[in-house]
Amino acid sequence: MPDPKRNRSPKRRPRNHTTTPTSAREAVASLLTEQAARFPEIEPTEPDTSKLDDRDSALAHALYDASIRRWLTLEYIVQQGLNRPFRELEPSLKAVLILGAAQLVLMDRIPAHAAIDQSVDWAKRKIRPGAAKLVNAALRRVSESVGERSGPWNNDRRSIPLASGSRDLIGIKLPEDERDRLAAATSVPRQLIDRWAENHPREVITDACLHALANPPTVLNVAHLTSPLPDDCASPHSQDGHALWTGPREELGELLHARRDVWAQDPSSSEAVRSVAGMEPSLIVDFCAGQGTKTRQLSATFPKAKIIATDVDRARYETLAQVFATDERVDVLPMAELKHRARGQADLVLLDVPCSNTGVMGRRVEARYRATSASLKRLKSIQRQIIEEARPLLSKSGAILYATCSIDHEENHDQARWAAKAMHMSVANERASLPHTRGNPESSVDGSYSVVLTPAGRPSA
Incomplete structure (x- = not known):
């Protein structure tokens, strides 16, 4: 099985630098320089704030996000004050x-003069004096273009939407x-918008x-609570559970950490398992378990079911093993051992496959830039290989639950159609939610x- 860790929404780790930054802007500028050099293949990481106090650390994360x-959006606005294409500039600029x-x-809370002066100073120290002049001129032009806050964005050309x-x-x-x-206003690449337009209406x-x-809210799955949550720490979501x-x-x-009856999970993520809640499996395999969110669900x-979980990424596997170390019903096994032990035995195999993350771009802010045609082609191949590797695990009445956090039909509906044609699978319980x-x-x-796939001729969930 290929290692899809670049698209499995890995845990974000601080970027390590030879010299640890001692200010919020220094930390962010250093990391943005690295990201600019590899754009659009931006890595899911965070600035190194180990030498900063809590206030500056919070500022660094806010600036970076x-x-x-x-x-x-920022590139488009900056470009208006440049005499040459932004994309021809060196990464540090x-x-x-x-x-x-x-x-x-x-x-709004950062004074314009502070933002400009500190940017100019950084360019002078880290790039060269001439770069400082360019930065000063371009950012003053940006400052002059910033107007007042207004109401909801109505798709006009003289404003940009905010959170x-x-x-x-x-x-x-x-x-x-x-x-x-729309691409310039929301910072979603035009090619991604064009791809969605093949299957989704403009409003979607x-x-x-x-x-x-x-920044999306922290949503908890509380459908299985055994006792109330702490007072004044939670409020209802529009989705039940x-x-x-x-x-x-x-x-x-x-x-x-202390409770097993509650976990962080968006309603859209929980819908896959909820769609098969009527099943009565004896053995479940969580084939791409990540850090165990859906394993808990x-x-x-x-x-009453026994669960075997695994993940091909070493760091996620180790986290998974720690989370379920004392759980009598969940065994965390290496991939090879899982395939041997569960072959022909699994009543339900969950495939929460690596995907483009286009359904969770609020949480995976870099995903929109990485979701290129080449990346999608590679992911589709990985997803199909995972389906092929999972099928031998099925019992005589077993089913595959295929799930993504994507809104791309090529990763979703098209993969179900491929499984039906190429692997003679029946398609059932197909559902999708849109952000x-x-x-x-x-x-x-x-x-x-998500969709349920069963070998043709067998009953589906």
């Missing part, structure tokens, strides 16, 4: 311009072409792009897809 999340523009356009409301632009217009405008595409602008965490982050970590949904926010966190939902 804004820069990556709105890269294409791109980084400091994106970082400076992020502060000017997206972060809440919009920002007027002065002296700058977004592209006239509707798809180019716009919702998906706008959904990716904001879920709640929004509103308490301190450190208390959430303590809660999830499987265990709670099917309390939307609807203006408040209580109704925020990511995008996902």
